Amino acid sequence: MDYDADGDLDILSGSYTGELYLFERKADGSFVQGRYLLNNKGEDLKAKALSVTVEAMDVDADDDLDLVLGTRSGAVEIFENVGTRAKPAYTGESRPLMTVDGKKVKGSNAHHADWDGDGLRDLVLGSEYGGVHWYRNEGTNNSPKYGAQQSLLDGRDWEKRQEADGPVGAGSRTKVFVTDWNGDGRADLLVGDVQWLYYTLPPLTAEQEAEKLALTPAYEQANAALDKIYDERNSYVGKPGGIPEEVLARVKAVNDVWRPLAKKMGKFDRTKSKVHGWVWLYLQEPAVEGQ
DSSP states (O other): OOTTSSOOOOEEEEEETOOOOEBOOTTTTOOOOEEEOOOSSSBBOOOOOSSEEEEEEEESSSSOOOOOOESSSOOEEEEEEOSSSOOOOOSSSSSBBBBBTBBBBSSSSEEEEOOSSSSEEEEEEEOSSSEEEEEEOSOOSSSOOOOEEEEOOOOOOOOOOTTTTTTTSSOOOEEEEEEEETSSSSSEEEEEEEEEEEEEOOOOOHHHHHHHHHHEEEHHHHHHHHHHHHHHHTTTTTSSSOHHHHHHHHHHHHHHHHHHHHHHHHHHOOOOEEEEEEEEEOOOOOTTTTO
């Protein structure tokens, strides 16, 4: 997208930690190293939630581009552009996007598109837990008002599928883009995902079984110590003064003992997983009269 109205295409990106990045296009077609976007006070522009995606869209019809953020499992956030189209500037605090019923719009990426062909930009969103949701624009493009959440693609119950069997449909953390893929005049869905598929290693040898047996007492002791110190650490969360440094130091010491033992024990696990990401195409079918 052309972030600064200079006639070329730049790249906007969210991040896991909530900062927003701009990769500005240079005259030779390459991109400047990504930099944080700043608010109108010169501070890093940062979402309230984690793992954010960003779409630039004029949400208030003032001829500049605001920032619409999808978040991993929280509300969609809006940073309003209080600058201009060519020189964007943003308020320091985002606001949640609400429906006409006063409920927060939620989704892991927020994509504006006319889903139902009425000429109005709706919101179509992926989800942390799978599936695709639609919020119909019941207002206008200049003053959008979003209806209740509707499901375009249901999430699937988690199942432990084997690597050899492959996937059966879109998985978790879906990201969605609306396009007329086959040119039939109806909007279709491209849905990206993440999925874990499992495979099983050969049984442990007698030597490995003996090694595991010898290591188990120390590992179980370290596990118990880890549970105990984290219970203590968590007892301070949200209280005045926060977590004492002395407790944090003991957490680190226990972790330093537990981590190498856990790594060694992990070698004996026979069930392993591989992380995959696919893009799925869902074609919109013609409407059936009376439905």
